[in-house]
Structure formats: C-alpha cells, structure tokens
Amino acid sequence: MRCAISPGRAGLMGVLVFGSANADLVFPVPELPAPGRTVMGQAWRALPGGKGANQAVAAARDGVPTAFAGAVGRDALAAVAMSALRDSGVDLTRLRDTDAPTGAACICVDQAGRNQIAVAPGANALARADQVEDAILSPATVLLLQMEVPVAEMEQLIGRARRRGARVVLNFAPPEDALSLLGGLDLLVANEHEAAWLADRLGSSPDAQALRAALGVDVAVTRGEAGADAATAAAILHQPAFAASVVDTTGAGDCWCGVLAAGLSRGEPLAAAMRRAAAAASIAIGRTGAAAAMPLQAETEAALLRG
Template sequence: MTVLVFGSANADLVFAVPNLPLPGETVLGEGVRSFPGGKGANQAVAAARDGAMVAFAGCVGRDGFAAVATGALREAGVDLSRLVVVDQPTGCAAICVDHAGRNQIAVAPGANLAARSAQVEDAALHPGVVLLLQMEVPAAEIAALVARAKARGARVVLNLAPPGELPAETLRALDLLVVNEHEAAVLAARLGCAADAAGLRAALRTDVAVTRGEAGAEAATAAGLVAVPAFPVTPVDTTGAGDCWCGVLVAALDRGLPLAAAMRRAAAAAAIACTRPGAAAAMPEAAETEALLATR
C-alpha cells in the first residue's frame, strides 16, 4: 500500500437534463443512470487506475446502494480491508448533467458521517505512504488523522472539497492542499488573503494547488509557482474531473514525479474523465493518460 484514501463512498444517481434546474423549476430529464461515486472513492479509483497501490477507509450502509458505491473500488483492485459497514444508509448523490456537461449536485452523506480516523491503524501511517483526504467525512476525524499521519511521517494531501472548516493547524500541517476556484475563494475569505495559490500559501505556509477547470491549474510551493494548462476536450460530464485530478496527482507524486509533471499528468487524466459519463466510472487507465500526454 502506497496511497491511502480516507473519505466518502456514494451511489450517484445521474440525471441527464436539457438544462440545469433553476430554483423552483422542475426539468424533465432524458434518463437516469446509477454510478459509484463519493469524492473519496472516486479519488481512490483514479489513483488505482493510474497504477498506484491503493487502500480505502470509509463507511457504507447495509442497503442495496452499498454495492453500487463500492463497485468501481473493487474492480480497480483497491484494498477495502478498512471499509466498515454501518447501520446508516449508504451515501447517495443526485446529479443533474446538462447538454454542455455542466453539473448540479445534492448529496445525502449517510454512512459517510460514521467514518472514523481509528479505521486507519498507526502502522499504516509511515513515510512510505501518501494519505489523501477530502471533506465528505467528519472534519474532526480528518483533523485527527492528519495529526497522526504527520507525527508518523506520512505525506498528507487534502482536497478541501466541499469547502468545510478545519483548524488552521490542520491546514498548516499538510504537505499539499488542493482546492478549485470556488473552494479557494471560500478559504481566502476566511483567511483574509488573495484567492490564488500564492495568496493561500502565504497565509497557510503550506503548498497549495488551485484547479481552474479549462483554464488549467496553478500551484505555489517553497520553490515558486507552477502553472499547467488544461487539455482541451469537448465535455460530456464534468462530475468526477476534480476527483480524477486529485487521485492521479497523488499517484504520480507517490511514484516520485515532481509536482509540475504530476499536475500535467493529472490534467490529462481529468480531461479524459470529462469525456465520459459518471464519476468513478469515468476514471482513465494509465495507458489512456499516457497516450494523451504523448500528443503534446
């Protein structure tokens, strides 16, 4: 095990709609499909399909949605020995996707709120492990796991999505913080700094990467700024793109790639994910990402 993901696993119900509903508006859809999802599971699948050895710690319920939520994890060969079945219902997301590939998402966390940092034993948190976290499980458990992981020498990456609150000392303990433009703006407002990678790094004193969709991504580190363009594609469904970026980034860092190269690989994989429906189901295999990288 080299990549350990602590996070959420959901069943995603994806509705194809001509346009995203406005407040109070009902839009008749063109179909509905179920996919495995949840930011934690999505990122674990992305990392595994990119070639990393991955373990996942989280919770699902005893209902029929549990098999949907864990299906892609099992297919990708992710170690699920730290997955716990609880009495709460499996997390579920309702996702509307319009003709332009834009999405609108509502999530019922369910069993994800039962996830506990104790599911990850101390022995799993060592210098050879990259720990990847998101914000769809309890913040207190994330903070506790970050503290334990840093004390034992693990490399810690947090995707602050959705943009929940964590203690400043938790954010400063990270090796890398990943946010999108919206999450960067929310965090910057709390910190009273500029909503870009450089501003956030100056405020937190930890490395920060900001993803900007089709505008690419930027990172601020002690060595300076890194900017990586996006790979242009015609999107079908952007639901899992950010999760794909994070999972592949961590897989690349785990293999020893420098941050700029890891970000470029993540951008290529995320572009491929945008051309497919679903979240975890859309994550590319390493060979597909390498083929796109070879074109530019």
C-alpha cells in the same frame, strides 16, 4: 486483482484515501433546474461516486497500490457505491459497514456537461480515523483526504500521519469552516470556487501564492479550462489544461486529485504530477459519470505523449 497497501514492507509506495463513498443518481437534463422549477430529463442511472471513492479509483487505475478507508451501509446502494473500487482493485480491508444508509448524491447534468449536485452523507458521517492503522502511515504513503467525512476524524488522522512521516494531501471540497486542519498538510488542493471561499475567510487573494503565504502550506488551485496553479516554497507552477471534448465534468476534480496523489506516491515532482493529473482529467470529462470515467494508466500516458 487487489492493489493492496500492506504495512511493514520497506520501500512500498502507495495512496491511502480516507473519505466518502456514495451511490450517484445521475439525471441527464436539457438544462439545469432553476429554483422551484421541475425539468424533465432522460433515463436516470445509478453509478458509483463519492469524492473519496472517486479519487481512490483514479489513483488505482493510474497503476499505484491504493487503499480506501470509509463507511457504507448494509443496503442495496452499498454495492453501487463500492463497485468501481472493487473493479479497480482498491484494497477495501479498511472499509466499515454500518447500519446507516449508504451515502447518496443526486446529480443533474445538462447538455453542456455542467452539473448541480446534492449529497446526503449517510454512512460517511461514521467514518473513523481508527480504521487506519499507524503502520500504513509511512513516508512511502500519500494520505489523500476530502471534506465529506467528519472533520474531527480527519484532524486525528492528519496528526498521526504527520508523526509517522506520511505525505498529506487534502482536497478542500466541499469547503467548510475547518481551518484547523490546514496547518498539518503537505499540499492543499482547491478549485477556484473553494479557493475564493477560503481566501475570503483568510483575508487574502484567492491565488495559490497568496493562499500559501496565508496558510504556510503548499497550495494547488485548479481552474478548469484555465489549467491549474501551485505555489510551493521553491516555485510557482502553472499547468495548462489539456484539450478535451466535454461530456460530463462531474468527476474531473476527483480524477485530478487521485492521479496527482498517484504521481506523488511514485516520487514524481509536483510539476510532473500536475501534468499527469491534467492529462487524466481531460479524458474523464469526455465520459459520463464520476468513478466510471476515471482513465487507465495507459490512457493517461497516451494523452501525455499527444500532449
């Protein structure tokens, strides 16, 4: 079943993700390799990933209409990269096929669930803003972005989204010198490492309130076991992390962002959307993989009730 976002329908709510899609090559290892050292692991697996695709899967599994715009190659890894999107009913009519290789990531995961990740963007570098039509960028749409597709294309799309009234959320991962993007956002999401990187360049403290003051846009900072903080014009928010048994943290941040966007697209206030995102992420880190670990709406709602 396709969970499509169709332009022109009054009142339609949904999430549009413009971002990356990768094949994740996952290597479970007893410990993360040090420079110059080879670590022998167990059998590797090829799983769907990419921050954009992961977040789209998380939003779709949380029960909102979700569309994905990005690029893959015409190779065997494309089927891996797109499998979770298709299985989750994400609308792929804005997907671009290219002659470049599909993006890929090498992920080492140790016995404590910690990871090291190397990414080759491949076709993701060919994602273009014109794959997204203006009609979909309505006030009922949450546009969700990450930093794994070209900055110039994101900048164009953010400008168009602002003019059309769509709500714009950017996950600042991985961080790079693209500060020109940030002024057009409704919400910036960063983990504590990304927040520290950004604060260093802004000459501010890395907390959400200081970053908001420096940027002039709402900011949420996720802190793993310490939960998440957000600063808006109206309030300073804190959402504790839900108790969880950690198996693999690879997709936790993407889960948090996708489910947050889903909540916002339903009209939930930021505090409620953050709580929902925290509940979903607590489920995802108890599973292996990234896109494959994203919980269904009913699972997240059950976690919220247990609370």
